Amino acid sequence: MTFEWAHSKPDPRTEAMAEAARAEAAGNLDEAVDILRRLAAIEPEGHEPDLAVALTNLGSQLSHVGRRNDAVAPAREASEIFRQLTALNPFAFAPNLVSTLHNLSVHLAQAGQHGAARAAAAEAAAVREWIRLGFPRGF
Template sequence: MSRAVEIYRRLAKDNIAAHEPDLARSLSNLGGFLSEVRRPADALPPTEQAVEIRRRLAKDNPAAHEPELATSLSVWASVRFGEQHDLSGALQATSEAVEIYRRLISVRPDDLHFLSPLRAVLSLQVRVLLSLGRLQDAQTIRDWLALNPGQPASQN
């Protein structure tokens, strides 16, 4: 995976518009992989860089890049929570990802593509909230997840 990042970095130097989204995807994937193999010090920088790139891309073209920003935020939150124990950072990242997914679902209510990643990031948010001692907030999300397995979160 680090090889893919190197390749996309070179390609993005020559044509940033064409290859920066792929670079961000590769960075996010690399960070997630490094986190899974318990290399937290190595996992955080690529996930942070992926979020930075995707924020910039989403600012210029939200319709095209917000879904990928939410994905990168979810990976970043997972790394921050699981490996770095940065609970406030993980909560901030999950909150932003949830907001994006809810907005996407509200704009495209018939497109259930975003429901699964929304539920995944909400589940991570529950774990973060529990670790922060915010039991009521965590339980509210758990209750919603249990009562609304297929309902878009924008109707919450």
């Protein structure tokens, strides 16, 4: 018994539909970021974490659709928000900071900014170590 579908070539129509869906998702995430920015301006404590997550997702989606240079700004902004939140509550936000810094380093590398990518990766490793040691001193 052979499975022809396993050896068949991808259908260009299916690939085009998937690409359109990814582009639409990026647009939807951009809209979500705009809404969350407005909410965070009114009530930062309640909405900044969600804004940072949405920015992280936007950066990943932009990268996924080939807009690697555009992915850097939302990833950088998400990292900055999580830095500020980690300073206020490391137990709640330091793991998010590690993840966003990792994502930022990937986006920077994909955009050809290798020095900045190494710096973001090093910061992620330092925060990860700080977590492992149990937050020995202030952030």
